[in-house]
Amino acid sequence: MHPVRRQRLILVLFLVVFSSVAAGLVTYALRGNINLFFPPAEVAAGGAPVGQSIRVGGMVLEDSVQRSQDSLEVSFTLTDYEAQVPVVYAGILPDLFGEGQGAVAAGKLDENGVLQATEVLAKHDENYMPPEVAEALEKSGYDKKGQAR
Amino acid sequence: MFSRIGAAQKGLYNHAVMWSFFHKLGSPPWLYDIAGSILRWLLPVTIMALLVGAVWGLLFTSPDFRQGNSYRIIYIHVPSAVVALAGYYVMAIAGAVSLIWRMKMADVAMKAAAPIGAALTFIALFTGALWGKPTWGTWWEWDARITSMLILLFLYLGVVALYEAFDNKEAAGRACAILSLVGMVNIPIIYKSVDWWYSLHQPASIKFSGESAIDSSMLYPLLLMIGAFYALFTCCLLMNMRAELVQRESRTAWVRKLVKQDGAH
Amino acid sequence: MYFDSLQAALSMEGHGSFVWVAYLITLLIISAILLLPALRRRRLLRRIATELARQESGYATGKGAR
Incomplete structure (x- = not known):
């Protein structure tokens, strides 16, 4: 790769890594407040x-x-x-x-x-199903993930 | 002596073949034509898929066992949000390419992606508010997922505004590329916000591994709509790029030729 | 079709206004992002065409005057 382009590539990578670290630190510091x-x-x-x-x-x-x-x-x-x-x-x-x-x-x-x-x-949770399916699951005594209630 | 020259020429030739595709990609008239021929079939397919998916989701699927009919908003809410996030990668990667290789067409693609991403993010937020009212009991909550989506909207609008703010379009392109690269950290935060923090928004229903938490009768129209929104993004991107190319290259011979052909029929 | 009548499809057991407004706004925005770039390209091409025409006629009269 051309040295000038390599330099620009490193700059771009630095930009992404640096801003990720900064954002990571901010969200870590605010972790309780984001809840x-x-x-x-x-x-x-x-x-x-x-x-x-x-x-x-x-x-x-x-x-x-x-x-x-x-x-x-x-x-x-x-x-x-x-x-x-x-x-x-x-x-x-x-x-x-x-x-x-x-x-x-x-x-x-x-x-x-x-x-x-x-x-x-x-x-509400992420489960979506028609009422008939929910009824059938209710009868069989299993929830959506196939685990016994 | 002669063989050395031959090898050098061959190397040069391979190099040329490898890069010819990229050079074509960098050629405005080629890109304009190829985008036009893609749009000729992709645009009708996209509109058909959007219509079929919307009618399927609105009228032919069963309501949800808990939410009733309000869940039908999922067929526009989830696809617009998914493609708004994917579109950000398109914009940021195009920005990186234009920064590193100074490729003008990457700059065109970056500028073209921003308003579409903003529109899709707005759709996701707006339909989310309309879905939140009957299910959660609120239009808006400063929840991690919702707030990070609002930041995404501001990032897209920021790129649009920043581009317009510069008179020197080369500097505008560079500033926008840097803004979109810095803003890229927001994307994993949006994805993971519902897992990392306690939020009102539920986790994703479609899972890449394991069984999805959505019944298959509801999943198929949703997948169709997600595909349709990806196609919509592609169509809008190509259309924006074509308009932008005409504007930037208005003084070149190929655009003049195009205008004369256009005027002929 | 899930709904029995048009009335039922419009009301959606009370959720109709939310659902239909969401779909209508989406339709409007999608129409806008599809139509605006096409209109912009048309307008640009037309403007370049008139510019070219003016230039050509300008050259012609310019030559005639000399």
């Missing part, structure tokens, strides 16, 4: 600040959703199967919200460790 939410285990370990706006994400525990009779208030428990965080929320829940499904709740932790949520988002 959209805290998992319940981290909240239980005291990793989440009390009285500040945070988000907690996990699965909605089965049989934990309790709706108030006379208002929009609803309480449920988020879990990552290691720890649990109780959540209280007054507002309209997204359509996909349900027990055994993923959810992200935003709000402030009170002194009792209850998340007073101002917003609840539903989180």
